[in-house]
Amino acid sequence: MDRTQLMTSISADWESFSKLEIAEKLPYFTRNEKIYDCLFAQQLDRGRLEHLFRTADALRKMTKTREGMNIANSLLSHKRAMLYFVQPSTRTFLSFLNACHILGIKTSEIRDTTTSSEVKGETPEDAVRTFSSYVDMIIMRHPAPGFVEKTAWLMNRTDRPVPIINGGSGKDQHPTQALLDAYTLYKSFDGEIDGKTIAMVGDLKRGRTVRSLSYLMKNYKGVKLAFVSPKQFRMENDILEFLRRHNIPFIETEDFGSVMGEADAIYMTRIQDEHDKAGESKAVDYSPFYFKKEHLGAIKKDCVILHPLPRRFEIDPAVDEDRRAIYWRQERNGMWVRAALMAHIFGVDSAIAHE
Ligand code: CP
Numbered sequence: 001m002d003r004t005q006l007m008t009s010i011s012a013d014w015e016s017f018s019k020l021e022i023a024e025k026l027p028y029f030t031r032n033e034k035i036y037d038c039l040f041a042q043q044l045d046r047g048r049l050e051h052l053f054r055t056a057d058a059l060r061k062m063t064k065t066r067e068g069m070n071i072a073n074s075l076l077s078h079k080r081a082m083l084y085f086v087q088p089s090t091r092t093f094l095s096f097l098n099a100c101h102i103l104g105i106k107t108s109e110i111r112d113t114t115t116s117s118e119v120k121g122e123t124p125e126d127a128v129r130t131f132s133s134y135v136d137m138i139i140m141r142h143p144a145p146g147f148v149e150k151t152a153w154l155m156n157r158t159d160r161p162v163p164i165i166n167g168g169s170g171k172d173q174h175p176t177q178a179l180l181d182a183y184t185l186y187k188s189f190d191g192e193i194d195g196k197t198i199a200m201v202g203d204l205k206r207g208r209t210v211r212s213l214s215y216l217m218k219n220y221k222g223v224k225l226a227f228v229s230p231k232q233f234r235m236e237n238d239i240l241e242f243l244r245r246h247n248i249p250f251i252e253t254e255d256f257g258s259v260m261g262e263a264d265a266i267y268m269t270r271i272q273d274e275h276d277k278a279g280e281s282k283a284v285d286y287s288p289f290y291f292k293k294e295h296l297g298a299i300k301k302d303c304v305i306l307h308p309l310p311r312r313f314e315i316d317p318a319v320d321e322d323r324r325a326i327y328w329r330q331e332r333n334g335m336w337v338r339a340a341l342m343a344h345i346f347g348v349d350s351a352i353a354h355e
Contacts, residue, residue, distance in 0.1 A: 145170030
């Protein structure tokens with residue numbers, strides 16, 4: 001079924017659309033076999049990932065000179081983007097903002113609904129539709145799961161659709177974080193993620209970054225996952241089912257020490273207190289899931305330590321000095337690969353490759 005048929009058949013109401021399997025929804029968010037709305041990590045297959053990684057590398061190289069930066073700045077100077085971030089963010093917001101500037105995209109932003117007409121009772125859906133009247137792309141972070149997807153569904157039904165990028169929605173998905181995490185692994189392992197053992201540590205139940213990164217692992221052969229968490233914050237069953245379906249081996253453990261020496265990458269996460277309505281975080285001893293300086297002697301000499309950041313206590317700042325701690329590089333990678341994604345959506349990725 002092509003996109004037009006899809007629009008007229010199944011997408012008439014959000015309730016029915018939202019219940020479809022992801023694979024059934026994807027054509028609705030795709031144009032000319034390219035990503036149009038970037039909403040789910042499942043949109044990023046291996047070919048797309050490697051294309052985006054190469055584009056990010058080419059853009060970095062190209063912008064090392066003033067002349068190259070001027071060319072990059074002109075690629076999308078006719079476009080405008082809205083950053084609608086109504087949930088706190090430092091890295092995702094700033095990396096998208098600066099990625100827009102690298103490509104010459106002009107930006108506007110709302111970071112607090114109290115400064116928009118939502119305080120007068122305008123629905124979030126109408127607010128976003130209003131932004132779309134003024135811009136060519138909307139990049140969003142929103143606390144409600146599914147809201148970013150609903151916005152993209154809604155926009156695709158209007159006579160002026162604009163691409164929507166998910167910068168984090170509820171506890172659900174953070175696909176561009178997964179994209180930058182995979183880009184960081186790709187660069188750390190000289191392009192060879194196949195066969196690696198990756199430990200994800202911390203609050204896996206409520207961390208959207210580990211959920212999205214787990215989805216991407218289906219693109220790599222022979223990857224093994226170790227989920228290390230307190231029993232209260234184990235990875236959710238939908239992800240475990242996904243891994244079983246795709247024959248991706250995983251273990252679950254509360255014993256961080258038992259997997260440290262085997263891992264090629266350790267992906268640390270913080271406890272997600274902001275989702276804590278029932279006070280469940282307070283009852284958990286999180287300290288066995290900290291990475292401390294003394295652990296540096298227990299991990300492989302070429303193991304890399306990642307963290308989507310921000311961190312609180314889970315990585316000792318003394319670890320930062322070790323060359324295997326790559327989380328500062330990881331956040332910078334986000335700006336380049338997000339620029340590559342927007343270049344892809346607007347069709348200037350081939351111009352970057354050419355330059
Ligand atoms: N990793 C991440 O999403 O960071 P921010 O919340 O600061 O955007």
